Amino acid sequence: xxxxxxxxxxxxxxxxxxxxxxxxxxxxxxxxxxxxxxxxxxxxxxxxxxxxxxxxxxxxxxxxxxxxxxxxxxxxxxxxxxxxxxxxxxxxxxxxxxxxxxxxxxxxxxxxxxxxxxxxxxxxxxxxxxxxxxxxxxxxxxxxxxxxxxxxxxxxxxxxxxxxxxxxxxxxxxxxxxxxxxxxxxxxxxxxxxxxxxxxxxxxxxxxxxxxxxxxxxxxxxxxxxxxxxxxxxxxxxxxxxxxxxxxxxxxxxxxxxxxxxxxxxxxxxxxxxxxxxxxxxxxxxxxxxx
Numbered sequence: 001x002x003x004x005x006x007x008x009x010x011x012x013x014x015x016x017x018x019x020x021x022x023x024x025x026x027x028x029x030x031x032x033x034x035x036x037x038x039x040x041x042x043x044x045x046x047x048x049x050x051x052x053x054x055x056x057x058x059x060x061x062x063x064x065x066x067x068x069x070x071x072x073x074x075x076x077x078x079x080x081x082x083x084x085x086x087x088x089x090x091x092x093x094x095x096x097x098x099x100x101x102x103x104x105x106x107x108x109x110x111x112x113x114x115x116x117x118x119x120x121x122x123x124x125x126x127x128x129x130x131x132x133x134x135x136x137x138x139x140x141x142x143x144x145x146x147x148x149x150x151x152x153x154x155x156x157x158x159x160x161x162x163x164x165x166x167x168x169x170x171x172x173x174x175x176x177x178x179x180x181x182x183x184x185x186x187x188x189x190x191x192x193x194x195x196x197x198x199x200x201x202x203x204x205x206x207x208x209x210x211x212x213x214x215x216x217x218x219x220x221x222x223x224x225x226x227x228x229x230x231x232x233x234x235x236x237x238x239x240x241x242x243x244x245x246x247x248x249x250x251x252x253x254x255x256x257x258x259x260x261x262x263x264x265x266x267x268x269x270x271x272x273x274x275x276x277x278x279x280x281x282x283x284x285x286x287x288x289x290x291x
Contacts (some may be wrong), residue, residue, distance in 0.1 A: 016071035019107055028114030029121045030107075032070065034128045045132050049146055050103035051110055068104075076105040109150035116158040137162055210255045214262070 023029030035056050038046070046052050053072040055065045114122055114131060122128050138145060138157050145154050198204050203211060 012073075013071075016073050019072055019074075020070065023121060024123075026111060026121065028111030028119070030111070030114075030128075031121070031123050034122055034125050035070075042128070042132065045135075049132070049135050050106060050149065051132075051135075054104040071104075072107045073105040074108040103149070106150045109155060113150065113155045113158045116155055134158065134162060207252075207255055210259065 019026070019029065020032040023031055030052065035046075035052050036058075038056070038058070043056070043058075046056075053068070053070050055061070055068040055070070057069060059065070059069075061069070117131065117134055119127055119131065122131060135146075138160070142157060145157065
């Protein structure tokens, strides 16, 4: 092998492995550790979406790929270049595979997609899962957009804002709340002394005159056991002292009652006098006759 071929081979080998050393300083760079201990589902997605090295630790190895483990070029080597694994390895085998997005030689394009998605780099398995989930979502929306490799229009799709799935919450049932009722505060008011009222708390002049007449009349008639007005001052005072009685009305009623009784008594006495006179006159007529 010529010195020129050795130089090209060294350069190709350095380009295929350099990403593992400087990934932290690269926009969208991949930590090589994220490609280890992969589950079958993740490994298949990497193959389907042409992400990462063609050959990873744990893959089935054979003569054609045994020396390609972990190698991921930024772009294919020019056609005809002596490969680092022998003729045809990594180097574009045909004009159709010479594009920058070809699997195994598309690192720059994939890193740009990571950056467009908003991730500084793929540092952890969780970051890799996020990147694969976004690719799943774009595939569901746009179809198999990576079928022909990673081209610029595919990379720009990662700028789209992903639609977040909003979980449907259980309907909130409002618990009825009893309306607050303002209960007015009862304020006890102090009793205000009341001025005595004439005719209620004490007798008026007319009531006093009537009372005196009744008393005088009772005294005049006290010897007559057949008649008495029944008026009793103590009972009258006790009756008018009740809280649920209209004192003035009661006093007036009492006065009217005794006025009526007095008048009735006067009428009866007047009738008695008339009868007595009539009887006397009659007896006088017959006084000249002897029996």
